Amino acid sequence: MNFSEIFKQSNQLCRISPDGRYLATCVQYRLVVRDVNSLQILHLYTCLDQIVHMEWSSDSLFILCAMYKRGLVQVWSLEQPDWHCKIDEGSIGLVSSRWSPDGRHILNTTEFHLRVTVWSLCTKAVSYIKYPKACQKGIDFSRDGSYMALAERRDCKDYVSVFVCEDWHLLRHFETETQDLAGLEWSPNGCVLAVWDSCLEYKVLLYSLDGRLLSSFSAYEWSLGIKSLAWSPSSQFLAIGSFDEKVRILNHITWKKITEFEHPATICSPKTVRLHIITRNVCPTDEISQPPFQIPVVKPDLDRANPKVGVSSLAFSADGRYLATKNDNMASVVWVWNMQKMSLEAVLEQTAAVRCFQWDPRRPRLALCTGTPRLYLWSPAGSVSVQVPSEGGFQVHALSWHSNGDSLVLIGKEHLCLCYMDTEDKSTDSNIWTK
Numbered sequence: 001m002n003f004s005e006i007f008k009q010s011n012q013l014c015r016i017s018p019d020g021r022y023l024a025t026c027v028q029y030r031l032v033v034r035d036v037n038s039l040q041i042l043h044l045y046t047c048l049d050q051i052v053h054m055e056w057s058s059d060s061l062f063i064l065c066a067m068y069k070r071g072l073v074q075v076w077s078l079e080q081p082d083w084h085c086k087i088d089e090g091s092i093g094l095v096s097s098r099w100s101p102d103g104r105h106i107l108n109t110t111e112f113h114l115r116v117t118v119w120s121l122c123t124k125a126v127s128y129i130k131y132p133k134a135c136q137k138g139i140d141f142s143r144d145g146s147y148m149a150l151a152e153r154r155d156c157k158d159y160v161s162v163f164v165c166e167d168w169h170l171l172r173h174f175e176t177e178t179q180d181l182a183g184l185e186w187s188p189n190g191c192v193l194a195v196w197d198s199c200l201e202y203k204v205l206l207y208s209l210d211g212r213l214l215s216s217f218s219a220y221e222w223s224l225g226i227k228s229l230a231w232s233p234s235s236q237f238l239a240i241g242s243f244d245e246k247v248r249i250l251n252h253i254t255w256k257k258i259t260e261f262e263h264p265a266t267i268c269s270p271k272t273v274r275l276h277i278i279t280r281n282v283c284p285t286d287e288i289s290q291p292p293f294q295i296p297v298v299k300p301d302l303d304r305a306n307p308k309v310g311v312s313s314l315a316f317s318a319d320g321r322y323l324a325t326k327n328d329n330m331a332s333v334v335w336v337w338n339m340q341k342m343s344l345e346a347v348l349e350q351t352a353a354v355r356c357f358q359w360d361p362r363r364p365r366l367a368l369c370t371g372t373p374r375l376y377l378w379s380p381a382g383s384v385s386v387q388v389p390s391e392g393g394f395q396v397h398a399l400s401w402h403s404n405g406d407s408l409v410l411i412g413k414e415h416l417c418l419c420y421m422d423t424e425d426k427s428t429d430s431n432i433w434t435k
Helices: none
Strands: 014-016 022-027 030-035 041-046 053-056 062-067 072-077 084-088 096-099 105-109 115-120 126-130 139-141 147-154 157-164 169-175 181-186 192-197 204-208 213-217 226-231 237-242 246-251 257-262 273-280 283-289 311-316 322-327 333-338 343-349 356-359 366-369 374-379 382-387 398-401 407-411 415-420
Touching: 014 053, 014 398, 014 407, 022 053, 030 062, 053 096, 062 096, 072 105, 139 181, 147 181, 157 181, 157 192, 181 226, 192 226, 204 237, 226 311, 237 311, 246 311, 311 356, 322 356, 333 366, 343 374, 356 398, 366 398
Parallel strands: 273 343
Antiparallel strands: 014 022, 022 030, 030 041, 053 062, 062 072, 072 084, 096 105, 105 115, 115 126, 139 147, 147 157, 157 169, 181 192, 192 204, 204 213, 226 237, 237 246, 246 257, 273 283, 311 322, 322 333, 333 343, 356 366, 366 374, 374 382, 398 407, 407 415
16 A cells, blocks of 8 residues: 655545545645645635634535634635635524535534524525524434434424425424434435434434334433444444443344344453554554453543443444444454354454544445554454554544545544555455555
């Protein structure tokens, strides 16, 4: 694999366009757009203040830049560099800004979640949606961009409104059986909406598009509950991570639990392999251990809010064959589960806490980073650790795959670089690891 030179960035605002042709980065109040292959600067835009949020439109023709403290959003066009749009929310403030799926509407959430404002770039029309709830994930669009689900709070009760994105008319409005709704997420096929309660109560509710309650699932009571949730790409499985350090898998036919994955401190399964990445001076080594073996555990402070315990991160591979998880009180370990065998496949142990992990969007290959100058990759064929070449000791804090899986954006505290994979032969896993 090869690496690009190092570029500056601010607030980890680095995004590859949905069509994969451009790389946008923010440096303070400047927006820089590069060709993703040559990394030559194509456009340079100057905003009115430091950018705190940046997002591509779905068709890669526009870029949204938000400045929340000033209540401002600026939109830039790649086709017409002289064209620009400024949205000023004024004294009502701004806490969130995002594109609609069509790339021609912008949804702004005002301070104190008083309302969501829908701005049209084509007609300049403005629509208002009242009572949005301030929660972990209060807005979600269906995968095909047809519908938007919005969590609402009114009269001390939780509701969900489903809007048709084409003209923003209300399709369904229904009350949810939650005490304090924390988030909602469409299944990839857009047929089911998962709604979950706050961490104080373990409850997941499954609703159809017309608002019918299909099923309700609760694993236990009187203890901290749900911490993360993820759909499988096929919509056949719903994985639920919780504070009790377990992942429960629900099936899409009965919505009952079919299995649960535990994260024990001692691994005894003879079919599980531990890959322990150890960095000695410059050269890292992979220590492959056979069970039984111990996993390093950090005892959380349960008297403090948001204790570092439980499964906070879940991610399915693109083909749905694997599920990667992270248990917060075992922060240096990523667990890989085989969804066909419903068993533990591998334990990836690092020497530092894992900051970020993400699956290749085209093949079962997992990339992760730990805030060190190294990039770690795993696939069923094996694992590899690569030093990022840089004079200043570039440390990888986050990463993001290109949509074709041929490259990665590696993001540091104030810099970024691109990592290019060997793409001579994609038919076998063995060549994935050629360096």
